Amino acid sequence: MAEAFAPMQGMRTSHSVKLVSQHSGHVSMIPSKPRLQRQGASRNLSNLLRATLSEGGSVEKKVDLAKVGTWFGATVVEVALLSAAMFAVQTIGGYLPPIGYKCLAILFFASMALKSRIFSILDASRPTMGEVQETKRPSWTPPPIVFPIVWSTIGILRTVSSVVVWEAVGRQMLVLPLIAMMTHLSIGDTWNNINNVERRKGSAVAGVAFVWTSVVTCTYLYWKTIPLAGMILAPSVLWLSIASVLIFNIWMLNGYEPILPYKSE
Structure with a gap:
């Protein structure tokens, strides 16, 4: 009987307890202890989420729209x-023999493929080895020597x-596919x-999405103009896809910084 009664007691404790006043006959409901514990845990979780959002700046801090505008403007x-430079090349080329042009x-x-950042109004320097070593990276990250080799190949x-x-x-220089390439290079320099x-590891995640989209668009326009050009450029899409996954993993390993820039206090 005791064993049969134990489950019934467990079932009763999951419900509210009825109390009847001896004088008025009024019935009141008092939550049982497990329900109070669940309600307390729910309140604690809610408070924790609010505190986390507040610390992360998602609630109290404001997005730095000026910074975002600077990136887009640059x-x-x-x-x-770069378009003006292409116009200059086309103009000068008109005075040269075909082989000279x-x-x-x-x-x-070739210069733009490797050094387009000379036209950027922002500092688009490459990271130093010390900065690379300070950042946590996934175990599958290629060794440092791979990056200059790959980027040089992509430049070619x-x-x-x-x-x-x-x-x-x-x-012709000022045509949509070539302007798309200049746009891709410019987005990469801003990134x-x-x-x-x-x-900014968080904003870099959003930025690399723009870089990837621009190279896919450029490759498509090249292929549409002449398939051979699209096939030649296609490996850069593969590499930037790998790089995008790498950037996302670095962001996760280094503390999930905010995606958008926030104004400092």
């Missing part, structure tokens, strides 16, 4: 400067594919400022 300015175009595309692919497009469109100079 990107637009760089695209404009082609050499000038190759030199321009950008140059060759751009020259192929340039030839296919009648040696370098966010990630390497300002070291």
Whole structure:
């Protein structure tokens, strides 16, 4: 009987207890102890979430719209400067023999593929080895020597594919596919400022999404212009896909910094 009664007691404790007043006959409900514990735990969880949001700045701090505007503005300015440079190359090329114009175009595309940041109004420096070592990275991160090799290779692919497009469109510079390439390079330079100079790992996650989208768009436009150019540029999409996953993992390993920049107190 005792064993059969034990479950019944357990069932009764999960409900409220009825108390009947001897004088008035009024019935009142008093929550049982387990229910009070659950309610207390719920309140504690709610308070913890509010405290976490407050500490993280999602509630009390304001998004630094000026900083976001600076990033977008710098990107637009760089695209404009690169477009002006392409116009200058095309103008000068008109006075040169065909082989001279082609050499000038190759030199321009190669320079922009590797050093487009000279047109950026932001500091788009590459990270130092010390900064790289200070950052927590996933175990599958490629060794440091891989990065300059890969980026140099991508620079060559950008140059060759751009020259192929340039030839296919009648040696015109200011055409949509080539402007898309300049936009991709400009977005990448702005991302370098966010990630390497300002070291905003959260904003770098959002920024690398723009970089990836721009290279996919550029590759599509190159392929649409002439499939060979799209195929030449395609490996850069693969590499930037890997790089995007790497940036996301670095963000997680280093404390989930805010995605958007917030104004400092």
